Amino acid sequence: MDLLQRRLTRFAAARGWEPYHTPKNLAVALSVEAAELVEIFQWLTPEQSARVMEEPESAHRVADEVADVLAYLLQFCEVLGVDVLDALAAKIERNELRFPVKEDRTSDRHSSE
Numbered sequence: 001m002d003l004l005q006r007r008l009t010r011f012a013a014a015r016g017w018e019p020y021h022t023p024k025n026l027a028v029a030l031s032v033e034a035a036e037l038v039e040i041f042q043w044l045t046p047e048q049s050a051r052v053m054e055e056p057e058s059a060h061r062v063a064d065e066v067a068d069v070l071a072y073l074l075q076f077c078e079v080l081g082v083d084v085l086d087a088l089a090a091k092i093e094r095n096e097l098r099f100p101v102k103e104d105r106t107s108d109r110h111s112s113e
Helices: 001-012 023-041 045-049 056-080 085-098
Strands: none
Touching: 001 056, 023 056, 056 085
């Protein structure tokens, strides 16, 4: 992950993009790329969305958008000094405490429901 983050930093620096890579701009770019990923799935049924990687063209689009989202997320974290893996590990730990495993899982609902 660090190698990719450094590669992205060098890529932007070589093109003189650092002045534009502010937290605000990177957060906006991340949001736009996430929306482009959502757009691929917008009108698909749940069954169609589960098979999206079976078609080479849609699989390529999904992979490209995932790469764009990750690239902007890594650049955002680099600018703000957030260790993305540490942040994720801490969030998982908090969620494990917030949503303990229950014996009767039939009544569990996801936090977004």
